[in-house]
Amino acid sequence: MTDTPEDLTALDPRHVTVLRIEALLGMVPILIGAVIAELAADLPTGVVILPALLLTAVVTLPLPKRRYRRKGYSTTMDRLRFVKGWFRKSDTVVPFGRVQHIDVKQGLVERWFGLATLVVHTAGTHNASVSVPGLSRETAVEVREAIAARIRRDTM
Amino acid sequence: MSNPLPNEEFRRTDSIGVVVGALNDLIKGIVPGIAVLIGLATRDNVPIFAIPLLIVALFVLPPVTAFAKWWFRRYRTGPEDIRVESGVLSREARSVPYERIQDVSLSETLLSRLFGLVEVRFETGAGGKDDLTLAFLTKEEGARLRDLVRARRDEGVEVETVTQDAAENEGTPIFAMDLKRVLLSGVFSFSLVIFAVLFAAIDQIDFLLPISIWDGDFWELLFSEQGERIRTLGRIGQIGGAIVAVLSVIVIGVVSGVVKTLLRDYGFRLDRTDKGFRRRRGLFTRTDVVMPRHRVQAVATETGVIRRFLGWHSLSFISLASDGGKASHDVAPFARWDEIAGIARQAGIALPEQVDWHRTSRAYWIDRAIIWLPIALLALGVTIWMERWVPALIPMALVLMIVFSSLTGYLRHRHALEPDRIHARAGLLSPRTMTAPRVRLQSAQIVQGPIARLRGYATLHFGLAGGVLLFRGLPVEEARSLREAVLQSIDAVDYSALPR
Numbered sequence: 001m002t003d004t005p006e007d008l009t010a011l012d013p014r015h016v017t018v019l020r021i022e023a024l025l026g027m028v029p030i031l032i033g034a035v036i037a038e039l040a041a042d043l044p045t046g047v048v049i050l051p052a053l054l055l056t057a058v059v060t061l062p063l064p065k066r067r068y069r070r071k072g073y074s075t076t077m078d079r080l081r082f083v084k085g086w087f088r089k090s091d092t093v094v095p096f097g098r099v100q101h102i103d104v105k106q107g108l109v110e111r112w113f114g115l116a117t118l119v120v121h122t123a124g125t126h127n128a129s130v131s132v133p134g135l136s137r138e139t140a141v142e143v144r145e146a147i148a149a150r151i152r153r154d155t156m
Numbered sequence: 157m158s159n160p161l162p163n164e165e166f167r168r169t170d171s172i173g174v175v176v177g178a179l180n181d182l183i184k185g186i187v188p189g190i191a192v193l194i195g196l197a198t199r200d201n202v203p204i205f206a207i208p209l210l211i212v213a214l215f216v217l218p219p220v221t222a223f224a225k226w227w228f229r230r231y232r233t234g235p236e237d238i239r240v241e242s243g244v245l246s247r248e249a250r251s252v253p254y255e256r257i258q259d260v261s262l263s264e265t266l267l268s269r270l271f272g273l274v275e276v277r278f279e280t281g282a283g284g285k286d287d288l289t290l291a292f293l294t295k296e297e298g299a300r301l302r303d304l305v306r307a308r309r310d311e312g313v314e315v316e317t318v319t320q321d322a323a324e325n326e327g328t329p330i331f332a333m334d335l336k337r338v339l340l341s342g343v344f345s346f347s348l349v350i351f352a353v354l355f356a357a358i359d360q361i362d363f364l365l366p367i368s369i370w371d372g373d374f375w376e377l378l379f380s381e382q383g384e385r386i387r388t389l390g391r392i393g394q395i396g397g398a399i400v401a402v403l404s405v406i407v408i409g410v411v412s413g414v415v416k417t418l419l420r421d422y423g424f425r426l427d428r429t430d431k432g433f434r435r436r437r438g439l440f441t442r443t444d445v446v447m448p449r450h451r452v453q454a455v456a457t458e459t460g461v462i463r464r465f466l467g468w469h470s471l472s473f474i475s476l477a478s479d480g481g482k483a484s485h486d487v488a489p490f491a492r493w494d495e496i497a498g499i500a501r502q503a504g505i506a507l508p509e510q511v512d513w514h515r516t517s518r519a520y521w522i523d524r525a526i527i528w529l530p531i532a533l534l535a536l537g538v539t540i541w542m543e544r545w546v547p548a549l550i551p552m553a554l555v556l557m558i559v560f561s562s563l564t565g566y567l568r569h570r571h572a573l574e575p576d577r578i579h580a581r582a583g584l585l586s587p588r589t590m591t592a593p594r595v596r597l598q599s600a601q602i603v604q605g606p607i608a609r610l611r612g613y614a615t616l617h618f619g620l621a622g623g624v625l626l627f628r629g630l631p632v633e634e635a636r637s638l639r640e641a642v643l644q645s646i647d648a649v650d651y652s653a654l655p656r
Contacts, residue, residue: 079643089609092601093643097650098619100280101252101288108245121280123476124598124619126626144251151253151650152236 008072008083014113015071015134019064021109027056073132075143078150080120082132094130096150098122104140105131116140120147166230166241172271173292174219174226179267181218189214231290233304238278240288252288254308256280262298274298278305327429331488331499338421341490342414344463351408417489426487428502433473433487447485451475452503453621454592457496461585471496473503474590474623505591508579511572517613518566520629525562528555571627573641578618580625592618592625594645602635618642 034052038045071084078096083089103119110116110133117133118140135143189210196206229242237253262274273292280287293301333341422439432448454474463469471488488496500507532555539552564584572579578597580590598619608614614635617626630638 078647088603088605090601090603092599093639094599094619095643095646098598098646100256101250103251104249106243106247111247122598122619123280123621125622126617126624127599127601127619130599148236148251148253151255 007076008074008081011068011071011073011134012115012136012139013068014115014136016064016068018109018113018115018134019067020060022107023059023064024056025109027052027059031056068134071134073135075146080130080132080143080147082130092127092130094120094122094127096147098124099147099151102144102147104137104144106137118143166232166239168230169226169290170273170292170294170297171226173268173273174222176265176268176271176273176292177222177225178219180265181222182215185214185218233301238288238301238305240290250288252278252280254305257305260302260305262295262302268292276301327427327434329425330428330433330502331424331426331491331495333421333424333490335422337490338418338424339414341421341468342417343410344460344468344490345413345417346406346409347413347416421489424489426499433503435485435487445485447473447475447487449503452505453596454590454623454625455500455503455505455507456588456590456623457507458588459586463490464586467492469493469496471499474592474620476622500591505577505593507591508572508574508577508581508589511574511579513570513572513579513581514634516566516569516571516627516629517611517631519611520608520613521562521565523607523611524565524629525559528558528562531555532559565629569628571630571638573638576645578625578638578642580627590623590625592620592623594642595649596620597625597642597646600639600642602639604632 031049031052034048037043038048066086067084070086070089071082073083074081080094080096080099081092083091100121100123102121105117105119106115107117114137115133116135116137117131118135119129119131121129132140132143192210193207196210224244225242228244229240231238231240237251238257239249239251241247241249257278257280259279261277261279263277264274268274268291271292272295274295275289275291276293276298278288290301419439421437423442424437425435427434427436429446432446432451434444434446436442436444452473452475456472456474457469458472459469468490469488469492470486470490473485473487475485488499491499497507497509532552535551535555539549568582568584570581572581576595577591577593581587598621600619601617603615603617604613612632613629614632615626615628616630616635616638627635627638
């Protein structure tokens with residue numbers, strides 16, 4: 001079903017729904033703006049609203065699925081790897097040994113679905129923090145523990 | 157571990173901190189609040205609810221948010237890390253392993269001091285902005301956390317203790333510039349900034365002068381008067397005048413460059429001390445900077461076309477510490493290659509000598525040039541259509557220059573990999589190089605846009621503390637193998653095992 005590249009683990013499928021809801025929330029101001037514009041400028045019904053609805057449909061229905069399919073992560077070989085992007089593909093690797101500290105974040109929408117975003121911070125100027133969204137809370141905590149364990153092992 | 161710490165319960169920060177936080181917000185809000193109140197009072201037909209709303213925002217909101225922040229922020233000192241959970245609607249759980257904490261600082265504000273509270277900041281290598289802070293704790297709790305972190309960290313790594321007087325000693329001089337060399341280096345820092353300064357100065361004091369530089373009439377008058385004189389000079393006089401004008405600009409540029417360099421680099425001296433590199437320079441304001449050796453993340457060299465021909469180069473260190481606003485740290489502004497190579501070796505990062513330079517993908521540079529082509533054609537089309545030649549020539553020339561620089565990019569950019577270092581080099585006649593030890597890199601990212609994927613090249617971006625190390629337009633296979641090689645070096649050495 002997914003064409004997640006190479007030997008990467010796909011994100012939690014619920015991430016698609018989270019992306020959709022977030023996209024929808026992002027579109028709300030535009031939709032309201034479209035309605036107000038039509039009422040205020042006395043335009044024929046649908047001239048502004050229809051394109052706005054169409055745009056909403058595109059960003060909430062096919063795009064999140066597509067974005068989800070291109071994302072993947074792996075934690076093998078003591079490295080955190082995160083791949084994303086359909087248009088501009090990025091493939092980031094942070095060795096566990098270079099992680100400074102770790103956040104497990106849960107946005108409001110993510111919390112409804114029991115998902116979390118793992119953020120690792122490095123000392124580099126570029127990629128000072130790398131986020132891996134769309135992990136189940138348990139997975140995020142597991143990965144965090146794995147990285148923390150590796151950091152301990154190295155320094156003992 | 158000899159003394160495993162008990163897995164503590166989560167606890168909140170000190171409750172009096174709510175008062176401090178609320179007072180802080182109140183103070184911040186009071187000045188704009190009063191301004192808005194005055195603004196409202198001077199206007200008629202203010203909605204009836206505006207003033208109560210403002211008062212609520214000013215006086216009720218800060219305590220409520222301070223309380224909510226306090227209620228939802230919990231921390232715990234675990235056996236391996238410090239955890240902090242915060243956030244009302246979106247939760248954030250942060251974990252900082254003890255091994256990564258470089259230091260713990262306690263700071264007080266005037267307000268927190270009244271209540272005997274401190275803000276505790278756990279400094280990691282991330283350069284300050286992402287540090288974990290706990291505000292506010294009692295002084296005793298702050299001291300306990302600091303001792304705990306220090307004790308935990310010292311168990312693992314043998315922290316090198318450098319006594320204060322060891323840092324104070326003179327060390328061995330490794331590079332110095334005498335007056336002659338400072339002056340010579342000034343010749344190469346040709347600068348026309350003096351004209352800008354003069355112009356700005358005249359602009360500032362023009363009320364004292366009989367002329368106004370922003371007045372078009374003044375210049376017109378000047379040109380017409382002087383133009384008349386120039387016209388009467390004859391061909392030889394005109395050419396001579398032009399040469400004199402150009403020469404005087406050059407002389408002024410050179411002189412101001414020399415003065416600027418003399419002020420900055422007079423008595424330049426670099427010493428190797430126990431702690432690191434100590435640099436002293438300056439004529440009137442003498443600066444004395446110590447750069448610890450282990451903080452050096454990479455070294456960079458620079459030169460100019462003529463400077464290189466005469467054998468002069470400059471060397472700077474890249475680190476998280478900044479040097480007067482500049483990210484890199486000048487350690488040898490004007491030196492022979494042997495000298496800068498020696499300094500770089502002292503820093504433990506040898507410069508590229510006999511390395512096998514690789515080039516980037518030709519396709520990348522061709523594509524970059526092609527992207528500008530439609531714009532060039534558009535400009536050309538507009539000129540033909542408008543029959544206006546001069547205004548369109550400028551964008552055309554710019555685009556042509558960009559196309560030219562894209563096409564020559566292939567010749568200018570090179571990189572090389574050695575067992576312990578990675579080198580980047582840009583420039584053909586006056587190359588700049590950057591050398592970073594592989595173990596000092598923090599992360600690796602490969603980025604490909606749609607064209608890049610089609611044409612088989614990629615950008616490789618390494619995370620370097622305090623600098624930028626990226627390679628554009630590498631063939632994909634090479635980008636992958638470079639990244640893999642560097643990652644393997646990184647795997648071998650943990651961050652905390654790097655000397656710090």
